Every structure is written in structure tokens, then in C-alpha cells.
Amino acid sequence: MIHHRTPKTSYATAPYRLPLNRRLINSPGRNDATSRFNQSGGDDLSINDNSSFRQIGDRRYSEANVTSPSPRVPSKRIQATVDGRWSAFGFAATELYDYENGIPLDRATCDKNLQKLIKNSRDVDYYEFLRSAQECRLAGNRLLENVCLQMAFSAGMTNVQSKKAEKVVKKPTNLTEKAEKAFSLDGANESHDRVLQLPNKNYFRLSAVFHVNDVGEWSGSNLRKSLRAFARYIFDKIAAADPEMPCYASSKNAEIYVPVSEDFLNGIADYAIAGFGLEPSGDNKAEFFATIKDVLACKLSVFLF
Structure with missing residues (x-):
């Protein structure tokens, strides 16, 4: 015979009346720690036994903040x-x-x-x-x-x-670049005014050949053209004062004519480099020397006709 008994009245909360999400399930293969970790974060706040896990998590979070500062992300849009x-x-x-x-x-x-x-x-x-x-x-x-x-x-x-x-003022490195300023007689005379010797043993001083009023003839935006005009000017002056210039030669290997010395051409090149305000580098000097020598060759070839 089955007796149906009414449970004793109790004002305490009965275990079977706890909501499912607040019950600790003890089933085979599942321990308390596993069941606690499988619950939601909100469950930890309502179960006293899980306070230790909450403390461990808080300590790990605080340690992370100490050892690795959070990246500085501005509240407004990131800008470059x-x-x-x-x-x-x-x-x-x-x-x-x-x-x-x-x-x-x-x-x-x-x-x-x-x-x-x-x-x-x-x-x-x-x-x-x-x-x-x-x-x-x-x-x-x-x-x-x-x-x-x-x-x-x-x-x-x-x-x-x-x-x-x-x-740093950028200086032209070759003759194809534009000249940044006009030819300076003061700059050329201050550093490279010298006496040059002609093949016929005559002498002249560079500063005596050039005049301020003539500077405009070889001052332009294209440095190569300005240099060739400068060289033509000085050789025209020499030709007007030296009747023996048709006997000169620009090549040192000339057999009939008297070659012009490299020292003579280097003196003119140094004077021109200083006047145009360029660095006295090896590249500038080599290119000025070659250009002045070429202008002299063209000038001497005119005397053959």
C-alpha cells in the first residue's frame, strides 16, 4: 500500500525549487569545478563557492594591466x-x-x-x-x-x-643645370686672379681682360652657353692683342703650331668656376677645362680659312 504523505512545511528555499541555471549539477564525469566553469559569468556572482574563481580572474586582469599598458586609442577618429x-x-x-x-x-x-x-x-x-x-x-x-x-x-x-x-644651398653639379646667379668678377678676382703666359712668352693678368660692362655677354640661364660665351670673350680679347695667336694650337701634340699649355687653360677654368660661383670640384674643373679647350679649337680653326 502506497502512503501519500504531504512534505513538512519549511520556510527555507527547497533545492528542487532553485532555478536550473543556479543548480550545481553532480553527474558522472563532471566535477564541481567543471560545472562551475561552464556556467555563465552572471552565475559566479550568485554562487558563493565561486568567489575564489572570481578573485583569480580579477587578479589576472589587474596583472595584465600592470605589465602591458593598453594601447592609446583616441576617442576621436585616428588621424595621420x-x-x-x-x-x-x-x-x-x-x-x-x-x-x-x-x-x-x-x-x-x-x-x-x-x-x-x-x-x-x-x-x-x-x-x-x-x-x-x-x-x-x-x-x-x-x-x-x-x-x-x-x-x-x-x-x-x-x-x-x-x-x-x-x-644647404644646392650647387649645380654639371653644365646642363641652370646658373643660379650672374658671373661675379669680384668672386673670380678675389680667389683666382693670376698672370698667364702665352705660347709666345707674353704675359697678361686675367683681371685686366674682363670688365664689368661686359659681364652681361656671358651671364644667362644656361650655364653651358654662358661658359662658351665667356671663353669666346677672352679668346677674342687675346686675338685682338696678340697677332701671333693664329700660330697657336689647342692640342699639345701639334707638330706645326705652338700648343697652348694646360696651365694656361686651367688658369682660365679656375677663374670661370669662381666667377660662376661653383664648387672647385674635380668634375667641374674637368668639364670647364674641356669646354674652354673646345672653344679655343673652334677659334683657332677660323684662322685657317
């Missing part, structure tokens, strides 16, 4: 420039990297975007590295702090060197 300066973080995050998805852009796109650094000359904002160094110090990460300080130095040095390079 800040206050007229390149932002190293902003440029890389927008032009080289998909910051939202954490994926580098393809190399072709990166190379193309890097050209913007050349087209738009700006300083690099070194100060953002100093702010990052401060954040690393507060987070206790001295290694990253040192790296940020090194990056700040590199950015600042790049800015200084770039400004220094802009102050």
Missing part, C-alpha cells in the same frame, strides 16, 4: 597628422595598418602611402613617444619606456637633420 606634424602612431594606423581588424595593409598600398611623407614635408611629432614613455613608467614597464625614449630621440633627430638639409 596632429597639429601640422606627422603622427607616427596615426600614420601607421591609418596608412600602413588596418587598426580595427589588426591586419597590415598589403605592401603595394604601404609603399604608395609612404610617398605621402615625401610629398608633404612635415616634422614628426616626437612628443607622442614621450607620452607613451610616461604611460609605460606608470604601468611599470621600464623596457618599453626606454624604447619609447629612443624613438622620441630618433624622431627629433630626423626633424633637425631635415631642417639642416633644407638650409
Whole structure:
């Protein structure tokens, strides 16, 4: 005979009346720790036994914040420039990297975007590295702090060197470039005024041949043409004063005519280089020498006809 008994009345919460999501299930192959980890995050807040797991999770989270400072993400949209300066973080995050998805852009796109650094000359904002160094110090990460300080130095040095390079006046390196200023008699006479000897043993001083009123004849935008005009001017002056010039030769291997010495041509070349305001480099001197010698050859060939 089955007796149906009414359960004793109790004001305590009965286990079988707990919601399913708050019950600890003890089944074969499943221990308490497993069942607790399988519950939702909200369950940990209502089960006292799981407080230890919550404390471990909180401690791990706090340690992560100490050892690895969170990236500095501005609340507004990331920009490649800040206050007229390149932002190293902003440029890389927008032009080289998909910051939202954490994926580098393809190399072709990166190379193309890097050209913007050349087209738009700006300083690099070194100060953002100093702010990052401060954040690393507060987070206790001295290694990253040192790296940020090194990056700040590199950015600042790049800015200084770039400004220094802009102050350097670019000099023409060959005769095809344009002359930046007119021929300076004062500059030529100050450094390379000298006495030259003609093949007939006659002498003349360079400063006595050139006059201020004649400078315009060989001052133009094309340096090659100006140099040839300069050489024609001096040889015309020599021809007018030296009747023996038709007997001269531009080649030192001449058998019938008297060759003009290399010292004579070098003296004129040095005078011209100083007058045109160029560097006395070996390349400039060689090209000036060859051009002046060619003009002399053309001048002497006229006397043959």
C-alpha cells in the first residue's frame, strides 16, 4: 500500500525549487569545478563557492594591466597628422595598418602611402613617444619606456637633420643645370686672379681682360652657353692683342703650331668656376677645362680659312 504523505512545511528555499541555471549539477564525469566553469559569468556572482574563481580572474586582469599598458586609442577618429606634424602612431594606423581588424595593409598600398611623407614635408611629432614613455613608467614597464625614449630621440633627430638639409644651398653639379646667379668678377678676382703666359712668352693678368660692362655677354640661364660665351670673350680679347695667336694650337701634340699649355687653360677654368660661383670640384674643373679647350679649337680653326 502506497502512503501519500504531504512534505513538512519549511520556510527555507527547497533545492528542487532553485532555478536550473543556479543548480550545481553532480553527474558522472563532471566535477564541481567543471560545472562551475561552464556556467555563465552572471552565475559566479550568485554562487558563493565561486568567489575564489572570481578573485583569480580579477587578479589576472589587474596583472595584465600592470605589465602591458593598453594601447592609446583616441576617442576621436585616428588621424595621420596632429597639429601640422606627422603622427607616427596615426600614420601607421591609418596608412600602413588596418587598426580595427589588426591586419597590415598589403605592401603595394604601404609603399604608395609612404610617398605621402615625401610629398608633404612635415616634422614628426616626437612628443607622442614621450607620452607613451610616461604611460609605460606608470604601468611599470621600464623596457618599453626606454624604447619609447629612443624613438622620441630618433624622431627629433630626423626633424633637425631635415631642417639642416633644407638650409644647404644646392650647387649645380654639371653644365646642363641652370646658373643660379650672374658671373661675379669680384668672386673670380678675389680667389683666382693670376698672370698667364702665352705660347709666345707674353704675359697678361686675367683681371685686366674682363670688365664689368661686359659681364652681361656671358651671364644667362644656361650655364653651358654662358661658359662658351665667356671663353669666346677672352679668346677674342687675346686675338685682338696678340697677332701671333693664329700660330697657336689647342692640342699639345701639334707638330706645326705652338700648343697652348694646360696651365694656361686651367688658369682660365679656375677663374670661370669662381666667377660662376661653383664648387672647385674635380668634375667641374674637368668639364670647364674641356669646354674652354673646345672653344679655343673652334677659334683657332677660323684662322685657317
